[in-house]
Amino acid sequence: MKIWDLPTRLYHWLQALLFTLLAITGFNATGPHELLGIALSGLLVWRILWGMFGSETSRFRQFLRSPNTVYRYMKGQHPHHGAGHNPAGGWMVIAMLSLLLTQCFVGMSMAGFFDAFLSDDSLLYDTDLLVMIHLYGAYLLVATVALHISAIIFYKRKGTPLVKAMITGTQKHLPRPISVFFRSNIRAGIMLISVGGMFGMLLS
Known part of the structure; x- marks a missing residue:
């Protein structure tokens, strides 16, 4: 049965593509890293x-569960019979x-996109701090x-x-019709x- 709509699947693969390109351009310090970051922000x-x-x-309220439910699911005590994310x-x-x-x-702060809204003593003007956060954030994202x-x-x-389901939008062998x-x-x-359009105005 169909469980994922086209927008969600499109987002997923565009995010994967943009993240890959951002990782390559960021760690190699080459390419349109800033523009890719803005595109990902809009996405x-x-x-x-x-x-x-x-x-x-696709709604957060549909797939967010309590920490106790997640813990029980990881221990095999809370089977997932619904459609979508476990x-x-x-x-x-x-x-x-x-x-x-x-x-x-952080990346957009480093590029100065928020300078007009900041005071002179803002932490977002601390370039060394922003660079450190951006670097370790990249490592954490890769992990x-x-x-x-x-x-x-x-x-x-x-x-x-899961990959096939995110391509086709359908999932087979569900426990019951949903x-x-x-x-x-x-x-x-x-x-x-x-x-x-909003992000286009930001660039203009």
């Missing part, structure tokens, strides 16, 4: 909006979004992505092909265009 804002107003399986995967999404948002914010890939391999071996509510792709497109 993140779009995902957050879609997480609040998008399709059911309890642990839901918090992985939040962790990655938070890290990426922080990294983009998080490695953990994410490890989880994908683990679930693949258990017979749950009804999933999907929002219009047009709504997602309008949100994306609006966010793109």
Whole structure:
């Protein structure tokens, strides 16, 4: 059955592409790193909006569970029978979004995008501090992505092909039929265009 809508799948693969390019250009100090970071920032804002107003399986409230539920799930005491992210995967999404948002914010601060809104003694003027945070944030993100890939391999071996589901939008062998509510792709497109226009004004 269908569990992932087109906007969520599109976001996922664009995020993966932009993160890869940012890692390459950042660690090698070459290429359009700043422009890629701005593109990722806009993409993140779009995902957050879609997480609040998008399709059911894309909404944060649908896949965020309590720490106790996550703990029980990891111990095998809370089976996941719903569509979309499991309890642990839901918090992985939040962790990655938070890290990426922080990294983009720090990077844009380094590029001077927020200078007009800052006082002279703001910590965001401390270049050495920003560089350190940006560097270690990059290392932490790489480690998080490695953990994410490890989880994908683990679930693949258990017979749950997460990558295929994120490509096709469908997942087989669900324990029971589940009804999933999907929002219009047009709504997602309008949100994306609006966010793109906002970031375009930021660059102008």
